[in-house]
Amino acid sequence: MNEQEFKQLMALSRLKQPFNDFEERMMLRLEQENCAKASAERYRKIAWLFFILGAIMGGCATVVITMLPGINGELVVLGCRMLYVILMLAALNYLLSGSRWRILKSSL
Secondary structure, X not given: OOHHXXXXXXXXXXXXXXXXXXXXXXXXXXXXXXXXXXXXXXXXXXXHHHHHHHHHHXXXXXXXXXXXOOOOOHHHHHHHHHHHHHHHHHHXXXXXXXXXXXXXXXXX
């Protein structure tokens, strides 16, 4: 292979960038994605904190409601406890599955 053919082959191997500032825009986008992931992680920790606080307060509220002097019905007590369990399971499901999807969406 002579030198002229080699130069032609090397000229063909050049990558054309779609825009002049393509590299800068990509670096900016990567930086924004990293910031989004960090903030998503912070919000996820805060969500878990409030979930735990809500679970404790909800348990206390359920106990207080069952101890009120005007509420003697077993059906009302059972309804309060069932509502508490359903809300806790819904919140736990949201935290476990929803946070993964939000993090994945922010990375796209």
